[in-house]
Amino acid sequence: MAKASNILFVHGAWANSSSWDKVLPLIEAARLTGTAVSLSLTTLAEDVATVKRAIELIDGPVLLVGHSYGGSVITEAGSDPKVAGLVYIAAFAPDVGESAASLGAGGPPTQILEQIRPDAHGFFKLTRAGVDEVFAQDLPEGERALIFATQNPLAGAAFGGNITVPSWKEKPSFYLRATEDNTIHPELQKSMATRINAKRVVDVPSSHLPMLSHTRAVADLIIAAAE
Numbered sequence: 691m692a693k694a695s696n697i698l699f700v701h702g703a704w705a706n707s708s709s710w711d712k713v714l715p716l717i718e719a720a721r722l723t724g725t726a727v728s729l730s731l732t733t734l735a736e737d738v739a740t741v742k743r744a745i746e747l748i749d750g751p752v753l754l755v756g757h758s759y760g761g762s763v764i765t766e767a768g769s770d771p772k773v774a775g776l777v778y779i780a781a782f783a784p785d786v787g788e789s790a791a792s793l794g795a796g797g798p799p800t801q802i803l804e805q806i807r808p809d810a811h812g813f814f815k816l817t818r819a820g821v822d823e824v825f826a827q828d829l830p831e832g833e834r835a836l837i838f839a840t841q842n843p844l845a846g847a848a849f850g851g852n853i854t855v856p857s858w859k860e861k862p863s864f865y866l867r868a869t870e871d872n873t874i875h876p877e878l879q880k881s882m883a884t885r886i887n888a889k890r891v892v893d894v895p896s897s898h899l900p901m902l903s904h905t906r907a908v909a910d911l912i913i914a915a916a917e
Contacts, residue, residue, distance in 0.1 A: 694753040694774040694916045698744055699726040700737075700767075702758025702781070703844040704816050704825070704837075709757060713901050716909035722916055723748075731844045734762060734789070734851025741767040748772065753916050756781045757901060758874065759849060762790045768857030775861050777915050779908055780868040780898055783882040784853040791850040797878030800824070800871075813843035824872040828897040837899075858886040864915045866892045866900060866908060873898035890914065 697717055701709040707726035717724040727744050729737040741763055745752055751774035756764035761781025768776050782790040794800075805820025816825055821838045829837070865883035869876045883891045892911050894904040901908045 694751040695722055696748045696750055696752045697722050697724045697912060697916060698741065698748065698752050698754050699724060700741055700754065700756040700760035700763050701726070701729060702756075702760045703731060703849065704841040705757070706840065706842050708840070709899075709901060710755075712905040713909050713912070716905065717912065720909075720913045720916075722913065729760070729763065729842075731759075731842050731848050733845065733847050734766065737763045737848060738766045742770060745770050745772050753777060753912070755779060755912055758782065758898065759790050759844070762851065762853065765856050765858060766853055768861050769855045773857065773861060775915055776858055776863045777912055778863065778865045778882070778886070778888075780866065780871055780874055780879060780896070780900055782874065783856075783858055783863070783865075783886050785856050785885070786854065787852050789850050789852050791846075792852075793878065793882070794874065797881070798875040800873055800875050802873045808846075809843070812846050814846065814849075815843050816841055824898075826897050826899050826902070827872065828870065828903045829899065833902065862915075863888050864890050864892075864911055866894060866911050868896040868898060868900045869893050870895050871898045 699710040707728040710726045754764040755777040757779040801824045806814045865888040867879040
């Protein structure tokens with residue numbers, strides 16, 4: 691893997707680029723250049739296209755970092771020749787023909803399905819209890835309130851988008867597992883990290899949002915992967 695001085699961050703479901711606000715200063719302090727994209731969360735293809743456009747604008751090798759559903763996005767977008775490696779943060783890492791939805795359904799059950807509500811257009815949002823108890827239970831109340839208020843609805847079509855090119859088969863990959871995750875089961879995370887043959891696996895006692903609750907550990911893994 692070529693040393694990558696450019697880090698491209700991809701957020702997950704019910705989120706936006708601000709997911710990485712705590713990590714970005716640590717990346718900059720390590721003399722790396724961080725960029726965080728904002729996904730539409732409408733279809734996997736549109737979100738992959740967003741990441742690929744961002745890659746085009748970056749000079750030199752790029753390390754992709756994906757959280758949750760963003761793992762599906764970097765898995766597909768990572769085939770770009772500029773991409774030097776992949777970092778999965780409590781993220782889905784699908785194979786050909788798999789999606790975030792199929793991986794979640796095939797793993798041990800979690801509490802997340804009880805805490806999402808659909809609208810009439812096929813989009814899903816988290817309940818406040820879902821944020822407080824399932825998604826971000828280790829964050830302060832003020833942060834949880836902000837996450838609930840600013841959440842970006844997720845289209846079922848995006849979550850169910852199948853992977854055609856699993857770039858982890860060709861690119862070195864790294865995985866951070868959230869061992870207190872009530873959204874993507876820790877055992878499913880462990881099996882995905884094993885399947886992608888992650889060069890390094892880091893466990894943190896975190897909710898589904900380790901980049902907010904265990905920021906230093908997340909940044910340290912990214913910095914090590916970049917080097």
